[in-house]
Every structure is written in C-alpha cells, then in structure tokens.
Amino acid sequence: MIDTRRRLGTATAILLVAAVIGTVPDGAQAAPADDVTTVVRHKLIEEAVVAADQEMRAAGLADTRVTVTRRDGRAWAFGTAVLVAPQKEGLHPSGWIFIARQQRGDWQVALEGEATFADLAAAAPASVLARGERDAFTTRGTLSANGDYRTGMRLPFALGQSWTLRGGPHGWSGSPRPFSSIDLFGGDQRVLAVRAGTAYTMCKGWIRVVHDRGYTTDYYHLWNNINVDGASVSAGSYLGDTGTDITCGGSASSRHVHLGFRQNGAYVAIATHNLGKWVPREGSTAYEGYALHGSKRVNVGGSLYNYGALGFTEGIVDSYGGTSVSRRSGPGTGYGVVGSIADGATAAIACSSSGTSVTGRWGASTLWNKLTDGTWIPDAYLYTGSANPVNGSC
Ligand SMILES: [Zn+2]
Numbered sequence: 001m002i003d004t005r006r007r008l009g010t011a012t013a014i015l016l017v018a019a020v021i022g023t024v025p026d027g028a029q030a031a032p033a034d035d036v037t038t039v040v041r042h043k044l045i046e047e048a049v050v051a052a053d054q055e056m057r058a059a060g061l062a063d064t065r066v067t068v069t070r071r072d073g074r075a076w077a078f079g080t081a082v083l084v085a086p087q088k089e090g091l092h093p094s095g096w097i098f099i100a101r102q103q104r105g106d107w108q109v110a111l112e113g114e115a116t117f118a119d120l121a122a123a124a125p126a127s128v129l130a131r132g133e134r135d136a137f138t139t140r141g142t143l144s145a146n147g148d149y150r151t152g153m154r155l156p157f158a159l160g161q162s163w164t165l166r167g168g169p170h171g172w173s174g175s176p177r178p179f180s181s182i183d184l185f186g187g188d189q190r191v192l193a194v195r196a197g198t199a200y201t202m203c204k205g206w207i208r209v210v211h212d213r214g215y216t217t218d219y220y221h222l223w224n225n226i227n228v229d230g231a232s233v234s235a236g237s238y239l240g241d242t243g244t245d246i247t248c249g250g251s252a253s254s255r256h257v258h259l260g261f262r263q264n265g266a267y268v269a270i271a272t273h274n275l276g277k278w279v280p281r282e283g284s285t286a287y288e289g290y291a292l293h294g295s296k297r298v299n300v301g302g303s304l305y306n307y308g309a310l311g312f313t314e315g316i317v318d319s320y321g322g323t324s325v326s327r328r329s330g331p332g333t334g335y336g337v338v339g340s341i342a343d344g345a346t347a348a349i350a351c352s353s354s355g356t357s358v359t360g361r362w363g364a365s366t367l368w369n370k371l372t373d374g375t376w377i378p379d380a381y382l383y384t385g386s387a388n389p390v391n392g393s394c
Contacts, residue, residue: 036100037068040081047083053091056094059084063084063085065083065084066079069230070127072128075103076127077102078097078098078129080096080202081098081111084249085173085250086249087249089250089251090173091250093249095202096112097208097210098117099120099124113265113266118140121134141213141214143214143268148386148388149386150274150312150384150385151195154195154235154275154307154309155184155194155276155304155306156193156194156275157184158190159306160306162186162187162304163304163306165184165291168182168290169271169282169286170183170286175285180270181258181261181267182270184242185254190241191240192235192237193209194209194276195217196211196233197216198232200230201226201227204225204248205240207219207222207226207240216265217260218258219239219258219260221243221252222240223240225240242257269282274316274383277293277309278307287300292318294316294318294343295344295361310346315382316345316383317342317344318361318383319343319360319381325378327339328377329376331376333355335376339375347369348371352379352391353394354366359380360380363380365380
C-alpha cells in the first residue's frame with residue numbers, strides 16, 4: 001500500500017516537474033550539465049510539487065537555497081538543500097542534506113530519506129564524507145512504528161532547567177501530520193543538542209543534528225546559531241539561542257525553539273518518544289497535548305524540568321495516577337511486597353520475565369522487570385519506550 005502510493009507520488013512529481021520546466025520563460029539559460037547546484041534546485045522543485053502544504057507546491061526556483069559545502073573534483077558534491085517557505089503562520093521550510101555523484105556528465109542527487117542516499121553515502125570518498133557521517137547516513141534505525149520509541153535524548157536545554165511547553169505536538173509546518181514538533185522557551189534560552197550527533201546548518205536560524213538509531217532533530221527560529229557542516233556535537237552542545245528567526249520562512253510571534261523530530265529521513269510523530277524523561281502526548285489538534293513524567297502531567301503553558309536522558313535499559317515509574325508502585329520479590333502480583341518505588345522515579349532494569357498481567361496507562365502487559373536491586377515491578381507501570389524487554393530476559 002505504501003509502496004504503491006509512493007510510486008504514484010513520484011509519477012505525479014515527474015509529470016508536474018515536466019510541466020514546471022515547460023513553463024520556464026523564453027530566453028532562460030539551460031543549466032550546464034555539470035552544475036550540481038542547478039540539478040539540486042530542480043530536485044527541490046520535484047519535492048515542492050508533492051508537498052503537504054498547498055502554498056509550498058507553488059514554490060519556484062527562486063525559493064530554493066542550495067549550499068554545496070564539499071566537493072571532490074567534479075565527481076562528488078555534498079551540502080544542504082532547502083525550500084524556503086513564505087513568511088506566514090503555519091509554514092516552515094523543508095530541508096535535506098544531499099549527496100551528489102557525477103557520472104558520464106550527469107549528476108545523480110540523493111536527498112536524506114531516499115534509498116539512494118545511503119547508497120551514495122556508502123560510495124562517497126573520505127574527502128566528501130567523514131567516517132562517522134557515513135555510518136550515520138547508512139544506518140537505518142528501528143522505526144518507532146515497530147514499537148521501539150527509545151531515543152536516549154534529553155530536552156534541548158541545560159539539565160536542571162525548566163522551560164515552558166509553548167506548543168504541544170504539531171507538524172513541522174504547523175497543522176499537517178505527523179505531529180513531529182514541539183515549541184519550547186525559557187531558562188537561559190540557550191538551545192542545546194538533545195543527544196550526540198553530527199550537526200549541520202540548514203539555513204540561518206536552523207540547525208539539524210543527525211543522531212544514531214536513524215534519528216535526526218531539527219532546531220528552528222534560533223538566534224546566534226552555530227555555523228557547522230558536519231561538526232561532531234555532544235549531548236548538551238550549544239546550537240544557538242531561542243529566537244524568532246524566519247529567514248527561511250514561517251512565523252514566530254515570540255522567541256522559542258521549534259524542535260522537530262525525524263527518523264530515517266522523514267518527520268515522524270514525537271509523541272510516545274521520550275526527551276528528558278518526559279513523554280509528549282498529542283491533543284486532538286496541533287499545538288495542543290501535554291507531556292508526562294510518570295503520572296505527572298504538564299499541559300501546554302506548563303513547565304518541563306530537564307531530568308536528562310532516559311537510558312536504554314531504564315524506565316520511568318508510571319503508576320497510572322498513583323504515587324508509587326509496589327516492588328515485589330518475583331514477577332507477579334502473587335509475590336510478596338518488599339518495598340515501593342515512587343511515581344516518576346527512574347528504575348534501572350537488570351532483565352525481564354513474564355508474569356501476571358497488569359494494566360497500566362499504555363495497556364495490559366504480562367511483562368515484569370527485575371530491577372538492579374533485585375526487586376520486581378510490572379512493565380505496565382514502567383515507561384521504557386518499548387513493550388519488549390530492554391535488557392534481555394532473566
Ligand atoms: Zn513549532
């Protein structure tokens with residue numbers, strides 16, 4: 001089903017691009033075959049004509065921003081490609097990292113998310129792509145749709161600060177799904193990388209960081225953004241300040257960071273993932289929703305404390321409305337209570353086993369987790385980001 005739709009979309013795109021090219025005014029210069037920038041700009045128009053936003057479909061070559069940051073002779077090129085948006089509410093620019101190879105006079109251009117992107121990344125010489133970048137670009141993550149929502153990410157500001165959740169889950173460009181993005185501001189207004197990765201300046205005010213597990217995060221509207229082309233960043237590295245920059249389109253009525261969440265080259269819903277031990281949840285419409293830390297709920301306008309990243313073998317105790325969860329001596333409600341663990345606490349998991357069924361916020365589960373202190377709690381009362389064992393079976 002998905003494949004069929006993709007093919008139809010591509011076919012439509014080719015037809016529409018043909019129409020666009022056909023309307024180039026008389027006298028316009030044909031691009032030289034070796035001009036990679038022109039080839040990338042035309043590829044951006046192919047993307048524009050199938051954009052979710054009606055207004056983006058009207059984008060022309062004047063709305064493209066292609067920056068070639070690296071070249072290897074005439075054979076390879078690398079850089080960023082951005083379609084700027086009108087400076088209006090509910091719109092945001094679209095951007096991709098691209099790799100291009102010239103063979104027999106023709107440039108083959110691949111954008112992030114396309115199958116050929118990984119192929120070109122694997123083939124690109126070291127002069128164009130550093131080893132760490134090649135690894136990131138050729139590794140696809142386990143899609144969150146497959147039930148693994150673990151990110152290892154913190155919130156995009158200093159640990160121990162609390163920032164305002166200005167906008168709950170919404171689309172990268174406002175209302176259209178997936179609701180990949182949230183808006184935040186507060187504290188010292190310094191926007192920091194949510195996890196280690198490789199950073200790229202997509203546009204003035206816009207930084208993209210490519211992480212492991214196929215994840216990428218976008219940070220938009222920044223003031224004083226760093227200027228980087230594949231720089232290694234650590235979790236917590238400074239990227240810029242919250243701001244109202246709309247150089248590449250959209251609108252920002254007051255300073256904030258528009259944090260966008262991508263996996264395997266496309267925006268994906270941010271809900272159910274975890275940043276800074278908070279789990280965003282969608283409302284019925286864009287910008288609504290809330291975030292959960294255990295049973296603690298913060299609505300839009302409320303304040304999110306940055307607890308730091310949840311480890312891949314950790315969980316947040318979520319008693320589904322209570323104040324604590326009983327620790328038991330074995331994997332089931334028939335085992336004796338040997339203590340309790342507070343709602344919102346971080347629990348380190350040693351291994352997991354099946355036991356009696358318990359129903360929590362995320363549904364019923366027979367999985368039980370043995371914590372590193374030897375006590376057991378049901379997985380139904382522990383948010384790990386996965387319905388499966390996260391540290392093996394006991
Ligand atoms: Zn936003």
